[in-house]
Amino acid sequence: MNEKEQKMTTYAESDLRQFCKTVLEEMGMMGDHAAVVSESLLRANLEGVDSHGISRLPIYAKRFTDQRINLTPSIVMEEKSPSVLMVNGDNGLGHVISYKAIKKGIEMAKQSGVTAIAIRNSNHFGTASYFCQLACEENLACIGFTNSPPGIAPWGGKEAFFGTNPMAFGFPTGDDQPVIIDLSTSIVARGKIILAEKQGQMIPDGWAIDEKGEPTNDPKAALNGSVLPLGGAKGSALALAVEILTGLLTGAAFGPHVKSIYEDGEKGNANVGHFFILMDIEKFMNVNVFFESIKSLLVEMKDVPKAPGNDEIRYPGERRKRERDKRQQEGVQLSESVLEELQSLGSRYGVEFPLPLSSQQAINR
Template sequence: MYPTFTETKLRTFTEDVFKAIGCSNEHSELAADVLLKSDLRGIDSHGVARLSGYVRLWEKQRINAKPDIKVVHETATTATVDGDAGLGLVVAPFAMQIAIEKAEKYGSGWVSVRNSNHFGISGYHALMAVEKDMIGFAMTNASPLVAPTFANERMLGTNPMCYAFPAGKYPPLIVDMATSAAANGKLEIAQRSGKAVPEGWIQDGQGNYTTDPHALKTGGALLPLGSDRDHGSHKGFGLSATVDILSGVLSGANYGPWVPPFVAFMEPSPNPPGQGIGHFLGAMRVDGFRPVDEFKANLDNWIKRFKSAQTVDSTQKVIIPGEPELEAEANRKVNGIPLVQAVVDDLNLLAERFGVERL
């Protein structure tokens, strides 16, 4: 059993650490909210376990605690935002708010982002649009850890994408996924837990399957969604390429092998073609296509029908995208958020350094 902590305890701790590195109260609260949303939804790889990583990047002067986030290019329905090397946890919500405001006026809004950093879970940003009865889109490129189909070189990030749809009596339907066979955060969890990973997640330096979660440290690479060509890895490669182009090439951020690493001990590539990490966010008004109530009623019907689909095993059920995260959030709000001891120890080192209350 892992030690558990209340949402309030972890939120206060996280805010205090962000304030300690110089973030404003507003930015500290927002950044903490993004991380806590991840932990509440059971996505432990992108929650407070990442906090020390942001601090280390700040120490390397690769994260600006007081960014001047601004629009550098704009049309009625589109914009490009420069994040001034700020926390992606702050930059991405800023950009999504612009997309929402444009959608409110013109039906849809699309914003690309450059010069940012890791933005947490895609679902947080996409759900901002859902709250306004819009369909939300959020994606980001990431440091190169994934080898394209047939390759033995890291060229792409895990490059997650999220699509979020407002429903009626049911919770929003949220498709939030990495375009790699597994997110790097899951490897980190396996490393901390001392467990092997499933075959098909990662290859070693010679391109062979391995279950060693430490294989990235010895020249290995994550695999695209699908794992190999026979199982559709070219589709995962294509999805990842789409995220990389929309997030990086379109915005003026770095892309492919030039995306800066999240880990502070690895230096960014020399002579990069762009600035920082890139994101792409969008919002579409449902009533730009049909009345919102009609759409929600039909989506409710869609969800109900899929939930009732006959399964191969009578003990199983069809899982609607977003359901596991919603169940985790309901449970963790009551019973607390579990953290592996290695994460607790890591966070308490931050507490000692910055003079905040230990967990």
């Protein structure tokens, strides 16, 4: 089934968020943890990053059930110095571990100016941008990294070794539209290929190679092969740097030793590593002066003469904000395949799946 054959149904974001939270609570997750996971997933959907949204809930649930992810982790945080926080996530879900670590790191950074957070024994944490946004809300800048199961071959190789190893940067602007830069060191996030396979779609040229090292448009062959690095050898080098920060400096797993939650045959904890750097703007300069400066920078950047075919220059974070505003009004679309998985999951735990917006509007009429 290709993309055009996939029927899309629209739901209110608030309804999907509540469904997600209730399912997790029914599974045994604490309410505050469930709220964090639901917020992270649905924010991804609102911002148009559907590959990291509610479509991930079924695989998380499956790994909770088979005890490959700890539903109720005892997260241990150790302040090694006023500016270094080491975190053992006890094999919990990365959203919860990173949220709690960021909140603690914000407190520390407001005292020390800069705080580094090293997290081990974690799992997938959704979008790195979510944690940068949390820091920006407190007028802190943030740089975030995570490793992941093998997805990228080292430059010149044909077998996946590095994860897609995303990195994100967040800078507050004094309003609700911070500068948010979120990218993987692969040419595309592996989650987009996973979602393409789930929805029966082909992938574009230049995204991946198969097991033989040949270019492929088949998402299944891509997942068995390797995603291509961003910018060739430069992307491969960045993937290595992220691997050192998140896999070695944290004490987590690295490269092919990071387990995939999508592989049923895997044994042992994923042991994903995350690394964050938080910077309190006020410790560097007056925060209002910084806001004036960054806005001047962005205005001047956007005023650069436009190349043919372009009527606007956008800074990273603008598209996310516009998409979020739009989807909050118009709803979040789910494909048939994702919808079937979520409805099945809800039935298993006695949680009714919400009505689509079209049905609600018909009832209201």
